[in-house]
Amino acid sequence: MAGRIWVLWLVLLGLVGGVQAQPIQVLDDRGRTVLLPQPPQRVVSVLPSLTETVCALGQCQRLVGVDRFSDWPTAVRALPQVGGGIDPNIEAIVALRPDLVLMARSSRGSERLEALGLTVLVLESHNHADVRRVMGRVAQALGLPAQQAEQLWQRIDADLTALARALPPSVRQTRVYFEVNRAPFAAGASSFIGESLARLGAQNIVPPELGPFPQLNPEFVVRANPDLIMVGARDRASLHERPGWGRIRAVREQRLCVFADAELDALVRPGPRLAEGARLLADCLRRHAP
Amino acid sequence: MTPPPTPEHGSAAAVAPLPNGSGSAVTAPRRPWALGLGLCLLAALLALLGLGVGSSGLEPIWRLWADPVAAQIVWDIRAPRTLGAWAAGALLGLAGAVAQGLFRNPLADPFLLGSAAGAALAVALTLAGFGVSLFALEWLVRLGLTAAAFVGAVAAVLLTLALARGVQHTLRLLLAGVVVGMVLGALSAAVTLAAPATLAPMQAFMLGSTGFVGWPALGLMAAVGALCLCAGVALAKVLDGLSLGEDTAQSLGLPLAPLRVALVLLLALATGTAVAQTGLIAFVGLVAPHLVRALIQTTHGWLLPLASLMGGVLLLAADLLARALLAPQEIPVGVLTAVLGGGYLLWLMRRRAP
Numbered sequence: 001m002a003g004r005i006w007v008l009w010l011v012l013l014g015l016v017g018g019v020q021a022q023p024i025q026v027l028d029d030r031g032r033t034v035l036l037p038q039p040p041q042r043v044v045s046v047l048p049s050l051t052e053t054v055c056a057l058g059q060c061q062r063l064v065g066v067d068r069f070s071d072w073p074t075a076v077r078a079l080p081q082v083g084g085g086i087d088p089n090i091e092a093i094v095a096l097r098p099d100l101v102l103m104a105r106s107s108r109g110s111e112r113l114e115a116l117g118l119t120v121l122v123l124e125s126h127n128h129a130d131v132r133r134v135m136g137r138v139a140q141a142l143g144l145p146a147q148q149a150e151q152l153w154q155r156i157d158a159d160l161t162a163l164a165r166a167l168p169p170s171v172r173q174t175r176v177y178f179e180v181n182r183a184p185f186a187a188g189a190s191s192f193i194g195e196s197l198a199r200l201g202a203q204n205i206v207p208p209e210l211g212p213f214p215q216l217n218p219e220f221v222v223r224a225n226p227d228l229i230m231v232g233a234r235d236r237a238s239l240h241e242r243p244g245w246g247r248i249r250a251v252r253e254q255r256l257c258v259f260a261d262a263e264l265d266a267l268v269r270p271g272p273r274l275a276e277g278a279r280l281l282a283d284c285l286r287r288h289a290p
Numbered sequence: 291m292t293p294p295p296t297p298e299h300g301s302a303a304a305v306a307p308l309p310n311g312s313g314s315a316v317t318a319p320r321r322p323w324a325l326g327l328g329l330c331l332l333a334a335l336l337a338l339l340g341l342g343v344g345s346s347g348l349e350p351i352w353r354l355w356a357d358p359v360a361a362q363i364v365w366d367i368r369a370p371r372t373l374g375a376w377a378a379g380a381l382l383g384l385a386g387a388v389a390q391g392l393f394r395n396p397l398a399d400p401f402l403l404g405s406a407a408g409a410a411l412a413v414a415l416t417l418a419g420f421g422v423s424l425f426a427l428e429w430l431v432r433l434g435l436t437a438a439a440f441v442g443a444v445a446a447v448l449l450t451l452a453l454a455r456g457v458q459h460t461l462r463l464l465l466a467g468v469v470v471g472m473v474l475g476a477l478s479a480a481v482t483l484a485a486p487a488t489l490a491p492m493q494a495f496m497l498g499s500t501g502f503v504g505w506p507a508l509g510l511m512a513a514v515g516a517l518c519l520c521a522g523v524a525l526a527k528v529l530d531g532l533s534l535g536e537d538t539a540q541s542l543g544l545p546l547a548p549l550r551v552a553l554v555l556l557l558a559l560a561t562g563t564a565v566a567q568t569g570l571i572a573f574v575g576l577v578a579p580h581l582v583r584a585l586i587q588t589t590h591g592w593l594l595p596l597a598s599l600m601g602g603v604l605l606l607a608a609d610l611l612a613r614a615l616l617a618p619q620e621i622p623v624g625v626l627t628a629v630l631g632g633g634y635l636l637w638l639m640r641r642r643a644p
Contacts, residue, residue: 084486085486086483086486087483181487181490182494183490183491183494183499184501185490214619215620216345216619217344217345217501217618217619217620218367218502219344219345219363219367219501219618220344220345220618222363222367223344223360223363225359234417234420234487241502241504242504243366243370243371243503243505244362244504247362261487264487
């Protein structure tokens with residue numbers, strides 16, 4: 001019944017507006033085809049990288065709510081917050097009457113929101129190819145031409161290439177350890193951070209076989225003896241206290257790049273600010289180039 | 291062989307001297323020595339193996355000495371962490387034996403009085419504080435994670451003591467411990483959820499790791515362990531007395547109240563020290579005394595050192611596996627102690643079943 005009304009409404013819209021409003025079909029990361037009768041105008045995003053993607057596509061004005069960690073661009077800070085990715089506030093989301101909710105696969109609540117009649121699109125990025133794909137899917141869901149997402153990606157890609165070109169060739173000899181947190185989890189070569197490092201020409205001490213973010217035996221880092229360590233400001237102080245780490249070349253010679261929290265956001269969110277994160281990596285590599 | 295042990299009757303039954311002078315009571319005096327020696331030998335063997343297991347799996351140690359970098363890794367990293375795993379396990383085993391004796395409850399573990407939740411909350415606040423550096427948190431941040439965990443663990447036990455208004459009432463103490471554990475646990479979960487960057491390091495702390503134990507940390511654990519063990523053995527009579535019931539203990543003329551306070555403080559100190567250096571490692575404290583009792587029936591004077599040795603061997607073995615199974619990646623050691631400890635308990639339950 002509701003479907004028929006929709007069709008009727010669409011036909012009317014088509015007649016009146018003279019536009020052919022096709023329902024939009026998007027395949028999401030759960031393997032589900034999400035159906036949108038018309039381009040959504042009230043979007044809630046509960047993942048910072050998806051918020052950033054919507055805004056990078058120039059559609060910031062369609063966002064009516066974001067999660068509490070979405071803080072870029074600054075305009076989204078004024079929006080109502082609907083909890084976090086792990087603990088979304090279902091009631092707050094429903095109250096915003098969104099016609100599309102963007103979530104990560106790790107987010108809870110997609111089933112519940114759908115049961116409440118909302119349309120949920122689940123998208124998640126783990127590498128550069130994912131970032132490109134997610135941009136395409138978001139553009140598609142918003143009813144934007146596919147070229148727009150492709151242009152956005154091409155810009156990022158061109159930036160990455162330019163950053164790599166600007167670096168001295170000696171960067172190729174730099175062996176890097178990127179610590180995600182103190183457990184210690186590292187950014188492996190197969191993570192998007194690792195991919196950015198590889199695009200810039202640096203070597204990663206964590207091989208791709210170990211997966212994107214492996215928890216390492218601290219001894220592995222001492223043995224690999226990286227030339228350069230990239231670490232968040234939170235964990236910087238603990239480096240010197242770790243047994244044996246004082247002899248790592250990077251620690252001994254103070255070849256450390258310490259990222260503040262705001263910088264880390266650009267680095268650890270696989271989204272449209274990929275090139276911004278890569279710029280931080282490139283600056284670090286240049287500063288400590290042999 | 292002695293008849294199968296009966297830990298399900300609780301430490302009271304297991305540690306009480308057998309009244310009828312059965313066979314095991316006759317042979318008992320010699321066996322604690324043998325078990326202790328066996329555990330020491332096993333620990334030495336595992337420690338030697340531990341020197342050879344690192345980020346590239348098992349390597350022969352003699353080959354490592356030839357390479358200066360590898361030799362340095364063995365000396366600076368593997369040796370302290372291997373011995374550190376043993377020392378932390380011993381602290382937890384000792385704390386577990388004290389807790390089970392003190393509460394006359396075979397399910398008591400070192401974290402019973404809220405120390406785990408307290409340590410977790412302090413670590414969560416510190417991790418979150420590294421980012422925001424709120425003025426109120428600054429002193430906590432400056433302490434570092436290790437000190438914060440210790441302070442949190444001991445403070446939680448003191449809070450439990452205060453809420454239970456002393457140690458006289460065992461049930462009240464237990465309930466206060468449960469309440470403190472629940473409330474502080476919930477608070478630390480809330481803090482962690484609010485700062486998602488701390489989720490993974492927090493999870494790592496909850497599962498424990500010996501990866502960052504250096505020589506100073508090992509020295510600290512060894513000193514505290516020796517102190518606690520001496521104090522524990524000196525107080526073993528109290529635990530034996532308590533295992534016969536509070537009234538009996540009272541009638542033996544023991545000044546119960548101050549001695550119980552001393553035991554609770556010993557428990558807090560041993561647990562806090564282990565937790566601060568290695569995180570929350572599950573099951574070692576619970577299982578080590580049971581394993582000893584399963585092998586031998588003895589008094590607390592023997593149970594405390596033997597449970598320490600057993601805990602040391604358990605954590606040492608778990609740490610070896612944690613390093614070796616997926617090298618150079620590490621499995622959080624708490625996962626392995628839980629699997630090994632859980633496996634043991636299951637086996638024990640099956641063996642008891644008719």
